[in-house]
Amino acid sequence: MGRAPCCDKANVKKGPWSPEEDAKLKAYIEQHGTGGNWIALPQKIGLKRCGKSCRLRWLNYLRPNIKHGGFSEEEDNIICSLYISIGSRWSIIAAQLPGRTDNDIKNYWNTRLKKKLLGKHRKEIQSRRNNKQISQEMKKGSASRDNYCNNYNNNPYWSAETVPNNVLPPIPYSNEEPRFNDHTSIRKLLIKLGGRFSSQDDDDDDQLPINPHYNIFPAAPEMFSSAPLIDNCLTAAPGPEMECNYKVEGGVDNVAMGSTGGGGGESSNFAYELEQMIYNNPQKFEGLEFLCGDIFLMNNYNNNYNRGDFGGGIMSSGWSEMMSSMVLPSSVVSNNSNYEDSGDDHLMRYNAGP
DNA sequence: AATGTGACCAACCGCTTTTCC
DNA sequence: AGGAAAAGCGGTTGGTCACAT
Numbered sequence: 175m176g177r178a179p180c181c182d183k184a185n186v187k188k189g190p191w192s193p194e195e196d197a198k199l200k201a202y203i204e205q206h207g208t209g210g211n212w213i214a215l216p217q218k219i220g221l222k223r224c225g226k227s228c229r230l231r232w233l234n235y236l237r238p239n240i241k242h243g244g245f246s247e248e249e250d251n252i253i254c255s256l257y258i259s260i261g262s263r264w265s266i267i268a269a270q271l272p273g274r275t276d277n278d279i280k281n282y283w284n285t286r287l288k289k290k291l292l293g294k295h296r297k298e299i300q301s302r303r304n305n306k307q308i309s310q311e312m313k314k315g316s317a318s319r320d321n322y323c324n325n326y327n328n329n330p331y332w333s334a335e336t337v338p339n340n341v342l343p344p345i346p347y348s349n350e351e352p353r354f355n356d357h358t359s360i361r362k363l364l365i366k367l368g369g370r371f372s373s374q375d376d377d378d379d380d381q382l383p384i385n386p387h388y389n390i391f392p393a394a395p396e397m398f399s400s401a402p403l404i405d406n407c408l409t410a411a412p413g414p415e416m417e418c419n420y421k422v423e424g425g426v427d428n429v430a431m432g433s434t435g436g437g438g439g440e441s442s443n444f445a446y447e448l449e450q451m452i453y454n455n456p457q458k459f460e461g462l463e464f465l466c467g468d469i470f471l472m473n474n475y476n477n478n479y480n481r482g483d484f485g486g487g488i489m490s491s492g493w494s495e496m497m498s499s500m501v502l503p504s505s506v507v508s509n510n511s512n513y514e515d516s517g518d519d520h521l522m523r524y525n526a527g528p
Numbered sequence: 529a530a531t532g533t534g535a536c537c538a539a540c541c542g543c544t545t546t547t548c549c
Numbered sequence: 550a551g552g553a554a555a556a557g558c559g560g561t562t563g564g565t566c567a568c569a570t
């Protein structure tokens with residue numbers, strides 16, 4: 175037995191709103207308010223619309239002080255950090271961004287921000303692949319997998335002995351499987367890059383990982399009472415200068431939040447920082463093989479992003495080529511020299527399959 | 529010029545939560 | 550306390566536009 179519909183579906187108009195409908199709804203609500211009953215409202219003003227549709231139209235479009243488009247870098251960063259903390263709770267995220275609606279933020283995330291964060295990463299891979307010096311090294315025959323691994327001797331997570339000698343990476347996913355499209359996956363990536371800073375947390379996916387030094391949720395601290403790190407945040411004074419310091423084990427990656435510093439420096443570019451984290455912290459990809467396929471699992475794997483809204487697949491590539499693309503700049507490697515090896519947990523373990 | 533493709537966004541759908549009686 | 554109605558919410562769809570071929 176289903177639930178009664180909220181309105182007579184046969185007699186309601188669907189689709190885009192006309193200016194006349196907008197004007198009617200806006201004028202009525204501005205004069206009388208919603209009356210606490212959206213369902214009854216369209217009848218009162220002679221609109222052949224579902225009450226839910228009226229509510230949505232008002233909240234997402236007609237309401238005063240609504241901002242559309244033109245997200246700032248600061249807003250991007252806030253969205254990202256909140257997404258790390260709470261996932262796709264768009265209404266909560268929207269509450270932190272005056273003038274933005276949950277629908278807007280959701281659309282913005284799905285169509286642009288995800289790509290902004292991850293697209294640059296792909297470009298980097300592409301350019302590395304095309305790096306002449308690397309291909310020369312490969313031609314010289316020094317590009318065996320072990321040799322590549324030896325390049326990582328400064329980084330315990332990439333040591334040769336931890337690379338399975340005879341196991342090439344399996345193809346873990348079907349071509350049809352969406353990867354970057356799923357919120358959990360994206361969030362995991364962000365968490366891995368920006369949070370999960372202590373090795374003892376590695377098995378606890380439920381832990382809220384981020385330690386942003388600003389007050390994200392002044393209105394609803396009780397929501398996060400189980401998350402000590404967030405609790406700490408709640409005691410921090412809110413302010414226009416929002417800075418989120420992601421303390422990454424073995425090093426500090428400082429992601430400045432907001433544009434107060436002019437937004438021009440490296441540390442103010444969230445996407446850039448993510449890129450650096452990816453290369454600085456390969457061990458942080460533990461559990462992220464679904465996301466790291468572009469880097470680590472490209473052998474014979476033809477990335478096929480079927481979803482139109484998240485297009486832009488990359489070329490397939492062999493294992494050697496893939497490894498070559500992962501050569502880190504020496505400065506980056508040296509930054510990792512003080513990582514603690516977390517023991518059994520190792521990136522390469524994935525390649526042997528579950 | 530016609531067609532295809534991808535990006536963007538408004539709106540819908542259906543499930544969950546809250547409120548009211 | 551419990552059931553129904555309303556509101557809230559997040560995922561998804563479909564229309565439109567711009568650009569590429």
